Amino acid sequence: MLSDIPFDQIVARARAGDAAAWADLYDEVGGLVVGYLRSQRLPDPEDVAGEVFLQMVRDIHRFDGDREKFRSWVLSIAHNRLVDDRRRARRRPSTPVPPDDLRSTPATSDALPEHELLRQLATDEVEVRLARLTEEQRTVVMLRVVGDLSLKECAEVMGKRVGAIKGLQHRAVETLRRELGGESPVHGAENARDVRSTPTRPSSDPSA
Amino acid sequence: MTPHDPRTLTSTMDTTPRSEPMATPPTASARSLVSEIDPTTAAFLATVRDTYRTPLPSDVTSSHLRMILAEAAVSPAQPALRDWARRARRIAAVGAVKIALTATAAAAAAGTGLAATGSLPDAAQTVVAGIAEQVGLTFPVPAADTPGDRTDAEGDPQPGIGEGGLPGLLDSGADEGDLPGEAGDAPAFERDADGRPITPAQDGRETAEDRRNAGNASGTERGEDRADERPAAPAPASRPDTAGDTSGDAPAADGSAEGTPADEQPEAPAPEPAAPAGGAAPDEAGDDDAPGTAGEQRDATDD
Numbered sequence: 224m225l226s227d228i229p230f231d232q233i234v235a236r237a238r239a240g241d242a243a244a245w246a247d248l249y250d251e252v253g254g255l256v257v258g259y260l261r262s263q264r265l266p267d268p269e270d271v272a273g274e275v276f277l278q279m280v281r282d283i284h285r286f287d288g289d290r291e292k293f294r295s296w297v298l299s300i301a302h303n304r305l306v307d308d309r310r311r312a313r314r315r316p317s318t319p320v321p322p323d324d325l326r327s328t329p330a331t332s333d334a335l336p337e338h339e340l341l342r343q344l345a346t347d348e349v350e351v352r353l354a355r356l357t358e359e360q361r362t363v364v365m366l367r368v369v370g371d372l373s374l375k376e377c378a379e380v381m382g383k384r385v386g387a388i389k390g391l392q393h394r395a396v397e398t399l400r401r402e403l404g405g406e407s408p409v410h411g412a413e414n415a416r417d418v419r420s421t422p423t424r425p426s427s428d429p430s431a
Numbered sequence: 432m433t434p435h436d437p438r439t440l441t442s443t444m445d446t447t448p449r450s451e452p453m454a455t456p457p458t459a460s461a462r463s464l465v466s467e468i469d470p471t472t473a474a475f476l477a478t479v480r481d482t483y484r485t486p487l488p489s490d491v492t493s494s495h496l497r498m499i500l501a502e503a504a505v506s507p508a509q510p511a512l513r514d515w516a517r518r519a520r521r522i523a524a525v526g527a528v529k530i531a532l533t534a535t536a537a538a539a540a541a542g543t544g545l546a547a548t549g550s551l552p553d554a555a556q557t558v559v560a561g562i563a564e565q566v567g568l569t570f571p572v573p574a575a576d577t578p579g580d581r582t583d584a585e586g587d588p589q590p591g592i593g594e595g596g597l598p599g600l601l602d603s604g605a606d607e608g609d610l611p612g613e614a615g616d617a618p619a620f621e622r623d624a625d626g627r628p629i630t631p632a633q634d635g636r637e638t639a640e641d642r643r644n645a646g647n648a649s650g651t652e653r654g655e656d657r658a659d660e661r662p663a664a665p666a667p668a669s670r671p672d673t674a675g676d677t678s679g680d681a682p683a684a685d686g687s688a689e690g691t692p693a694d695e696q697p698e699a700p701a702p703e704p705a706a707p708a709g710g711a712a713p714d715e716a717g718d719d720d721a722p723g724t725a726g727e728q729r730d731a732t733d734d
Binding site: 279 | 468469471472475476478479480481482483484485486487491492494495496498499500502503504
């Protein structure tokens with residue numbers, strides 16, 4: 224690992240073809256990109272992530288910034304790839320795979336079956352809640368929660384203004400709050416009794 | 432503190448949601464999400480994050496790394512070269528367009544200047560003048576400059592080859608409507624039927640130039656000229672004093688009223704053509720009845 228080296232030098236080494244530098248960059252954004260693509264319900268997020276990393280290698284000479292900027296930049300590539308993939312899917316619609324078939328397919332080769340089952344159950348529960356969101360609202364939530372991006376970085380990735388991202392985020396949170404039966408932060412004191420009477424944790428919570 | 436405890440997401444959003452060390456503190460925009468989230472929603476979002484941000488399997492990681500290193504080995508510095516070449520081509524294209532636009536603008540400006548001065552060839556000048564006329568500009572038309580077809584601004588025919596073979600042959604020296612002293616008053620180009628030059632005194636007409644040569648501005652000079660131009664007009668009882676124009680010159684020798692038309696004085700002879708400026712008055716010349724006076728010349732011409 225090259226964690227003790229300044230990030231710009233890691234990028235410079237990667238440009239020169241240093242394998243260790245590339246491995247460090249991949250560790251920085253690998254899980255981030257796959258997680259974001261997975262949250263966008265892509266059928267093969269690992270394959271699409273591979274294309275994203277290839278594009279990252281081809282365009283590394285254009286990048287200039289720090290570690291946070293690098294994460295945002297790679298997520299921009301992933302988002303653009305996602306948009307292209309969805310546009311291509313609209314032009315050539317395919318038959319969706321039934322959820323039962325997906326559930327029978329192990330997502331990771333080194334995961335234990337029970338762990339995989341729990342993960343799948345949690346994913347199903349989350350997906351049910353997130354199904355209320357629009358595509359853009361879901362993208363904003365995933366970029367903020369899974370991608371760890373700020374509002375400004377989300378705006379840059381999605382090609383929108385910060386105000387638009389704020390609006391999308393607000394509506395997404397409101398939709399989720401109604402879906403979950405949670406209290407509004409503005410009227411939290413008034414609805415305290417109702418909040419306590421409603422389940423505050425998803426059913427997939429292991430501690431429940 | 433469980434993963435779905437609301438405080439988990441709040442603390443995560445305030446500090447860092449990742450397991451990796453955070454390079455920068457959380458931004459205000461990141462905290463804005465927390466401020467509008469109720470605990471239930473915050474717990475759900477923590478679950479969302481834990482669901483999708485799972486560690487990657489080793490086979491996926493190794494596959495990705497192999498792809499990355501293979502791609503990096505193939506094209507480490509080539510993209511920069513490709514970009515440089517692309518940029519150079521773009522600059523060249525933009526430069527060519529700029530040069531073409533500049534050349535076109537220069538040609539248009541030069542053509543407009545030549546057309547405004549009438550320096551273009553006749554065909555091109557005609558075309559440009561026609562186009563300019565439609566936009567309210569007046570450019571010289573080559574047809575108006577052709578000898579024989581030449582007209583002045585009022586449409587009167589101008590002397591040219593088509594009228595007499597040589598410029599000025601038909602110039603009478605006192606065309607109707609001309610003002611005294613204009614170019615059309617020049618009498619030296621007239622010739623008789625035999626081709627001999629006719630002086631103003633020989634053809635019996637007196638022009639302003641003659642009188643200027645003879646007397647160099649008498650007090651009646653300007654009035655006489657006007658009378659020559661308008662012979663049928665009645666003589667004014669009194670004309671504005673024009674002495675102001677010639678206050679320093681000699682007064683009329685015959686003592687006639689200033690501004691009296693010369694036609695009302697038939698015995699007044701024409702002055703000598705070569706009379707020096709400020710010389711004898713017209714009356715004196717007429718008394719001498721010298722050869723070459725208007726009366727003799729008129730008789731000779733009648734014969």
